[in-house]
Amino acid sequence: MLERAKQYAEKAHEGQKRKNSNAAYIIHPIQVADTLKSAGCREEVICAGYLHDVVEDTKYELTDIEREFTKTVRDLVAAHTEDKSKPWQVRKQHTVDTVRTGSLEVKCLIVADKLDNLLSLEKDFERDGEALWQHFNAGYSLQKWYNESIAEHMTTGIPNDEIPAFFLLYQKAVERFFRN
Numbered sequence: 001m002l003e004r005a006k007q008y009a010e011k012a013h014e015g016q017k018r019k020n021s022n023a024a025y026i027i028h029p030i031q032v033a034d035t036l037k038s039a040g041c042r043e044e045v046i047c048a049g050y051l052h053d054v055v056e057d058t059k060y061e062l063t064d065i066e067r068e069f070t071k072t073v074r075d076l077v078a079a080h081t082e083d084k085s086k087p088w089q090v091r092k093q094h095t096v097d098t099v100r101t102g103s104l105e106v107k108c109l110i111v112a113d114k115l116d117n118l119l120s121l122e123k124d125f126e127r128d129g130e131a132l133w134q135h136f137n138a139g140y141s142l143q144k145w146y147n148e149s150i151a152e153h154m155t156t157g158i159p160n161d162e163i164p165a166f167f168l169l170y171q172k173a174v175e176r177f178f179r180n
Contacts, residue, residue, distance in 0.1 A: 001069065005047035006030065008068060012051075012058040018120065019135050028116055029053060035112040039164045044069075045105045048076035052113055055081045079106045080113065088137040092146045100153035108164060111154050115170040118147060122177055144178040 009029045016025035033049035041049075047069055054060045055077060062081070066074035079098055082091040099110050121143075125132050133139040138146070151174045155163050 001043055001047055002033075002050075005050040005069065005073075006033070009050040009054060012054045012060050016057065019124075021124070025053075025057075028120070031116045032109075032112045035115065035166050036108060039108065039112075039166055041105065041108055044072045045076060045108060047073045048080070048109050049112060051077050052080045052109060056084060076105060076109055080109050089142070092138075092142075092149075096146070096149040096153060099150050100156050104158055104162065107154055107158070111150065111164075111167055111170050114147065114150050115166055115173060118170065118173045118177060122173070125177070140178075147174045147178060150174075 010026050013025045013029070017023060018025055018028060029050045029052060032052060033046050036046045036049040051065055051069070051073065054065065055062055062074050062078050065077050079102060080095075082095065084091070086094075095110060099107055102110070121132070133143075136143065151171050154167055154170070
């Protein structure tokens with residue numbers, strides 16, 4: 001199922017590029033899935049890592065994900081998917097609320113995505129400086145609020161001995177990038 005999910009995401013994101021670069025978009029879902037795999041997540045969560053942006057950014061819908069994979073994969077992708085018809089702040093607050101109240105698997109999917117996004121943002125900032133923010137719906141202060149809020153709530157309800165190591169990597173990346 002993992003290879004099918006990767007191929008499905010490659011097909012869905014074909015021709016798409018990352019913000020601020022010419023890099024193929026598929027690199028991002030692959031890195032998210034790799035983070036989840038390295039953390040020992042189960043197959044459905046890793047599949048959701050490959051597929052997490054398919055519904056948001058392509059013609060495919062949640063029903064397609066469920067038909068091709070499982071209801072569990074569909075539910076994980078659904079928990080992560082933003083409603084792009086809503087304003088940026090509303091969408092991001094919904095994600096923060098989902099991280100605060102979601103299952104460990106939903107939290108893992110979201111944090112793995114945000115970690116990869118933030119690491120990419122760091123590289124882009126090194127290259128572009130403040131001009132970077134022109135490519136985003138929200139500038140530095142809102143991005144800071146969003147990432148700090150994810151970091152603040154990602155461990156809510158998780159026993160300390162069950163917190164995945166990459167959550168700490170995300171926390172450190174947030175502190176490093178958004179230091180005051």
